[in-house]
Amino acid sequence: MASKIDSEPSESVRGGVSTAKDAVVDRLAGTPLANAARRSGLTGTLSDVANRAAAVFLPDEVVFRAGDDEARFRVSTRFEYRGFAKYRSDPDATVLAAFVRSLRDDDVVWDVGANVGVFSVLAAGRLPPERVVAIEPHPENVDRLRENLDRNGRDATVRRLALDDERGRAELGVSSPDGTGAFGVVGGPTERRRIAVRTDRGDSLVADGVPAPTVLKVDVQGAELGVLRGLEHTLLDCRVVYVNVYEKHFTRGDEGEEIRDVLESSGLRVERLVEWDGGHFLRAVRES
Structure with missing residues (x-):
């Protein structure tokens, strides 16, 4: 599965970036794991886990088109996908x-x-x-x-x-x-x-x-x-x-x-x- 992105600015921008990580974090919120992570100062670690776990909801790659050129980029984290989506x-x-x-x-x-x-x-x-x-x-x-x-x-x-x-x-x-x-x-x-x-x-x-x-x-x-x-x-x-x-x-x-x-x-x-x-x-x- 691939997501396509043109490098030229577009008048109509497709919908927002996947909120898969947010969904994972919400699902974990209030659980013993999340509470323990917060007490231990490990909320960043929990976010890291969610960032990688969200990959199952994302495309495997994105495709950039710049004029006659086309380039493909691997996606494995939600943060990485958000970086591509900015374009x-x-x-x-x-x-x-x-x-x-x-x-x-x-x-x-x-x-x-x-x-x-x-x-x-x-x-x-x-x-x-x-x-x-x-x-x-x-x-x-x-x-x-x-x-x-x-x-x-x-x-x-x-x-x-x-x-x-x-x-x-x-x-x-x-x-x-x-x-x-x-x-x-x-x-x-x-x-x-x-x-x-x-x-x-x-x-x-x-x-x-x-x-x-x-x-x-x-x-x-x-x-x-x-x-x-x-x-x-x-x-x-x-x-x-x-x-x-x-x-x-x-x-x-x-x-x-x-x-x-x-x-x-x-x-x-x-x-x-x-x-x-x-x-x-x-x-x-x-x-x-």
Whole structure:
């Protein structure tokens, strides 16, 4: 069973995302298991179990259509399905459609915060593996990203790490339910779990031989300023940059302006592409 999603915004958006997890949680509420979990501080664990259990009510995969291209993505958790379902409507559909339309045959794409690979897989339908670089720190997401590439007979350069403004080690604070499609913030607070991850500067990757991007997408749950600072030199060669600005995760009120300043100081013209309830997506273009 598959669910189909067009990357272009649609005037009529299909009904809401499955509430299978909610049904499982409701069924468990008030039971000895739920009460024990609450007393032990394990409500997150209960949510993780429900997130995976809900998979029996969901399609096995979703299908994305972008122009003449079609790509298939595996679904195994309710949270993962909700992530895919966002692309049925604005703002995510607008960003994905703009990204796909902006690709040229000679581009090098970096998908920073690739998650399970929506942008990477679609880019890999246009470009050879060495010119699509997917960067994602969460181990389960990396495995699913590779699976989604294989599912579509495509390949990319996949790096399991988090981009930052320095090379080293950090903790990824995961606040979403356990399983594929999870989100995390490097050094961020969490009530669930932390994962040790490797960090590196984008400029260092280029110095080590990774092709420099001409198209860059950054979606890293509030860590975007560190990513861009670590790409100080590389940004000078970027043609188009898409950045998801997570205002809701900022610790300082001026971080959004700093992100814009970094892009503009690299010679890019910056515009707000779309707004969402926790921030906005920027598109920065180098004018010829």
